[in-house]
Each structure stands twice: as structure tokens, then as C-alpha cells.
Amino acid sequence: MSHLVSIDAAALAAGQAAGDFAASSAAARARLLRALADALEAERESLVPLAEQETGLGLSRLDGELDRTAFQLRGFATELERGAAHRVEDDPAVAGAPPAGRLRLTRVRLPLGPVAMFAASNFPFAFSVLGGDTASALAAGCPVVVKAHPAHPMLSRKTVEIARRVVEQQGWPEGVFQFIEGASVETGVRLVQAPAIAAVAFTGSFRGGIALADIAARRPRPIPFFGELGSTNPLIVLPAMLQRDAKGPAAALAQSICQGSGQFCTSPGVIVVPAGNAGDVFVSALAKALSAQAPQRMLTEGIRSAFDRGVSAWADSSSVRALLAPPARGAAAPSPFLGEVVAGDFIADALLHEEVFGPAALVVRVASNNQAIDVLQTIGGSLTVTLWGAEDESEETRALVRTASQIAGRVLFAGVPTGVAVAAAQHHGGPYPASTQPWSTSVGYAAMDRFLRPVALQDAPEWLLERQGVPC
Incomplete structure (x- = not known):
């Protein structure tokens, strides 16, 4: 029972941090992401051998995967600095009655809130604790609750230590980055059901993903489930x-x-x-x-x-x-x-x-x-x-x-499908059963869009417009 209580506590802490984190500047979140990338690289000599011990994927492969993880953290930081998270569309007022006439409309994007992130087994860095789902959620302004994968628990804990240290050093509340463990089905279910969780990012088996997606949909207040479930890649x-x-x-x-x-x-x-x-x-x-x-x-x-x-x-x-x-x-x-x-x-x-x-x-x-x-x-x-x-x-x-x-x-149209570039034009998703949300991607900078919800502000006061898309 204490284990399940810790899941509730992690989700609650993320929920308490969500408002201020959503209202933070793009520059502040970019600094956080760059600091996480720097810290990963600084701990390379301890992290890569630990990953090899638990996964057997090979030192060269794992060293390159750590590079990829740092690259995508910095990539999302750059996207933030370019204004990707706080994109604004502004339609000035037009005199007359609708549909030709209108009041001023300003479309902004708001972070969804705490994201439950299920780490994957096959990429212990790039799709795990500080992988693409975590990077894109933090970039969007959403706290994360990372569920470790039992295939590499020691590496996960070590990476969490690094992340928590950076979060503290950057002056963020600890709720911005939360972590839970547990290999049981009950652990995942409890996390998806936690009231503070606003979205789920999942990479794993088809059966496990579909079961959790159903739970997310049957909550009293359903939440989006972004699941990558499996693919034969013809x-x-x-x-x-x-x-x-x-x-x-x-x-x-x-x-x-x-x-x-x-x-x-x-x-x-x-x-x-x-x-x-x-x-x-x-x-x-x-x-x-x-x-x-x-x-x-x-x-x-x-x-x-x-x-x-x-x-x-x-x-x-x-x-x-x-x-x-x-x-x-x-x-x-x-x-x-x-x-x-x-x-x-x-x-x-x-x-x-x-x-x-x-x-x-x-x-x-x-x-x-x-x-x-x-x-x-x-x-x-x-x-x-x-x-x-x-x-x-x-x-x-x-x-x-x-x-x-x-x-x-x-x-x-050339090459092989293994090897997924992190880029603005990348799309890593697909129609069911490959993923639960075919219009979303878990790789590339559009992954941030999963965790941002559009809101139209009609005749907004000047003080709000001056925030240029940053939530208040």
C-alpha cells in the first residue's frame, strides 16, 4: 500500500508544480533542458557502463544513445528559444456581424499538466528517464512523473539522481520531475488513474498499451493517451x-x-x-x-x-x-x-x-x-x-x-527504417495499431505539440496579450 501511496504523492506533487511551471518562460525551460543534457554528458563514464551491465546493448551503441539523448534535450531547448511552445496566432477585429465581422481573436497554447511517462526497455537513455517524452513534456511546460522500466532499474535511479540535482540547482520545485518504480500492472494502472495526471506517454507492448489507454479513457475525466504500441514495418x-x-x-x-x-x-x-x-x-x-x-x-x-x-x-x-x-x-x-x-x-x-x-x-x-x-x-x-x-x-x-x-x-524510399532522426519534419507514429494517436509523434520537435492545448482568447486585455503566449 505504501508503494501505491508514493505514486499518488508523486502525481500530487507534479500537480502542485504544474501551474507555475506552465507559466514559466521559454528561456527558463530551455536552460533546464540544456543543464540536463550537460549533466548527462558529465556522468557518461558512470552511466554508460551501468547501462551495459543491465542491458548488454554494447558500450558503443549506448555511448551513441547518450549522445542522442543529450542532442534531443538541447534540440527542444533550441525550439523553445525559437518560440515553438508559445506560438501565437492573432486575428485583429473586423467591423460588422459574423461571419465577415469578428472581435479580436488570439490563439495561444497551454500546457496540459502533469504527464505520466512510461519508460521503454529497448532505449535505456533515449526513450527512458530523460528521453524524448520527458524532454518534450518539460519543453511544453508540463511536469513529468517518470515510471521506470524494470529492465534497467539501476541506470534509471542513477539518471533520476542527476535529473533531481539539476532541477534543484535550477531553482524548480521538485514536483517538476517525479519518479516511481514498480513492475506490476497495478503500478501503471494507479499512475494513469491518479487525478493530477493530465496525459500519458507510453512506449511498450500492444497489450499493455491498449489496457492502459482504456483506463485513461474510462477515468471520470478522460485524458489523452499517446501510445506507441508496435509495428511490423513492411x-x-x-x-x-x-x-x-x-x-x-x-x-x-x-x-x-x-x-x-x-x-x-x-x-x-x-x-x-x-x-x-x-x-x-x-x-x-x-x-x-x-x-x-x-x-x-x-x-x-x-x-x-x-x-x-x-x-x-x-x-x-x-x-x-x-x-x-x-x-x-x-x-x-x-x-x-x-x-x-x-x-x-x-x-x-x-x-x-x-x-x-x-x-x-x-x-x-x-x-x-x-x-x-x-x-x-x-x-x-x-x-x-x-x-x-x-x-x-x-x-x-x-x-x-x-x-x-x-x-x-x-x-x-531508400535505406532501412531503423534509425529515427530527431528533426522538425520527423513523424514517429502511425495509424492503429502502431499508435493510439496517429497524428502525434514521439520523436522530433513536433512531439511537444502532444502536451499543448489550443485556447482562443477573445478581446483579451492588453496585459495578457503582452505575455506573448506565455500562460499566466
């Missing part, structure tokens, strides 16, 4: 690409499938390849390149067990031909898996549409462009769709691009 190999090269792209794709042991939300899980000899060459090259990969151990026993179950379900399907043997369950690290299925069987079997989180993919062989479109429509919402070989315009290419754009938040 990659379409068009004939034009096969005519140029097969082995090079196959090697890049194999590396993408196995990057981080496949524990990326953008890992390509469905590879659509034309039937025929050219497609056979590509699939053979992909299988060979994958067999040479050596994924590291997975983050948790639960993730590994789910991966083994998912691969077994694919391999046991009568319509799937295993191109690589399923991984041995007793091995410390998983081996990559690749299966092949014809488009008709894939479309008909809902089990094959489910994400398998880890170094595994299904090759779907299609007989036509229209069948490739049918595969995309069957998969539904995805964070990404990649189209290789769409450089030349045609009716068929336009149809594929149209379909890809309808089901994905990001459409790639």
Missing part, C-alpha cells in the same frame, strides 16, 4: 531495385533486422518481394546475410520468451517455409529467423500479421503490384513502410505510395 522490394542490385540491399536489410537484436520499434518484420528469379536471388542473399549475423542477448527474459513463442508460431504454420532454422531456446542469445510465405496465405492468416519483437522477419512473395498493396492493407497501421525501387513515376508506383502513406507515419 519493406517492399520493387522490380526496379532488383534489376540494379540484390546483394548490397540484402546485406543492409539483414543488419537492420538484427540491429539491437531486433529490439527496435522500426525493425523491418515483413519483406515483400516479387515472385520470380530476380526475387529468388534477393531472398537467397538476404537469408545468407542473416545467417552471418550474431545478435546479442535480449533485454529481458520476458522479451526473449515472447520472441521464441512468436517465431515458433510462424515456423509451425503450414504455409510458412523456414529459410533459417528457429532459434534454440536454451541459447543465451537468439539466432535470426527468416520465413517465406506466398501473399495469399499471408493475407488469410491473421497470426502471421502479428509483430515478432526480435531478429526475425517474414518474406512475402507477391505476383503483382496489386497483391503488394493487398499485403499492406492487410497489415494495417505501421510506424514505417519502405519502398525500394520507386524512383520512377508510374500509375503502379503512385498506387503503392498512396497505400503506404495511408497506413504508415513514415514512408522511406
